[in-house]
Amino acid sequence: MRVIGLMSGTSGDGIDVAVCDIDGAPPDLQATIVKAWSVPYEPEFRQRIFHACEQGSAVEICRLNMELGERFVAAIGDYAAWVDLIGSHGQTIWHDVDADGRVTSTLQIGAAGVIAERTGVTTISNFRERDVAAGGQGAPLTAYVDWLLLRHPQHWRAVQNIGGMGNVTFLPPLKDTESTMLAFDTGPGNALIDAAMLHLTGKPYDQDGMFATGGQVDDEWLKQMLKHPYFQQSPPRTTGRELFGTQKAKSFIAEGQARGLTDQDIIATLTAFTSHSIAEAYHRFAPTMPQEVILGGGGSHNKALVAQLNDLLPADVMTHEAVGLDSDFKEALVFAVLAYETWHGRVGCLPEQTGARHASILGQITPGTNYTALIRRTWG
Secondary structure (H helix, E strand, O other), X not given: OEEEEEEEOOOOOEEEEEEEEEEXXXXXXEEXXXXXXXXXXXXXXXXXXXXXXXXXXXXXXXXXXXXXXXXXXXXXXXXXXXXXXXXXXXXXXXXXXXXXXXXXXXXXXXXXXXXXXHHOOOEEEOOHHHHHHOOOOXXXXXXXXXXXXXXXXXXXXXXXXXXXXXXXXXXXXXXXXXXXXXXXXXXXXXXXXXXXHHHHHOOOOOHHHHHHHOOOOOHHHHHHHOOOHHHHOOOOOOOOHHHHOHHHHHHHHHHHHHOOOOHHHHHHHHHHHHHHHHHHHHHHHOOOOOOEEEEEOHHHHOHHHHHXXXXXXXXXXXXXXXXXXXXOOHHHHHHHHHHHHHHOOOOOEOHHHHOOOOOEOOOEEEOOOOHHHHHHHHHX
């Protein structure tokens, strides 16, 4: 099947679109990206997303839901005519985590009905809700696709996404028939850095980590940051902008300025906060310290962040390109694969991935005009 995967992440920087060819079934599933592109949001629209995440009214979120659906359609463009299915992650607005780490609710918007209506293509969306209903964290959903596509024949790997938040999947080698994967959110990714850059410089992110490179890390302040209660929680665990978003970034900026730090020092320390939170998660929770760490997401382009991870982790740190995938469009590929699996009535996550009571078939199917023909061709 040819499937489009759509992703709008917690960084809120735009829509990633991946047109994918997917064939087979686990454990012999094959997935390749045929074409992929990004459509950035204008700064004003990005701020609307962040406002909806942290202070949005029902009216704002309702309207944004429909508008995002239209934006997803515009991002797909004429490529809808190429595909059988669309898998849309949507835009996370709230991921509700109790003080004890239990996820009670989650909300992703970007109206699937609009996507199916405008494109005529059957659309699968709202992937996280079913896992949360089964007692899971609803994240990280990339882990199951990591399990299918990225296990090494001989040694352990970690697949580390650094989007708005960071998440990791620890993968046992194919030769190990007894161990299972472990997946969880490590903590902040780019969200704090991006929000602080916007507030301090007017730029939406730290290009290649160059701004951080010009600053000095405040080690004492970093130690205080790493005492955040989230890092004391054992997996499974997830987080989002609720803990590590714009308001937290502004709080950190005020603290840094009170400590007499320059803007570059603040960004350098926030960058170190992300890298050290990732490394500490590995040292505390990795079933076996991986021999390879595969980086994806926007953070994989931050040279300061990547250099710190190389220093902090006793592993070979590489990007997805080293294993034949595109670091920038990995998550869009993931939601194409999850849509494909849902369409075929197969699970999209495992209990060891999210802490759920059982594996679940994920998502909701919104029929397009191709729905009946697709059923006959793929199920008949």
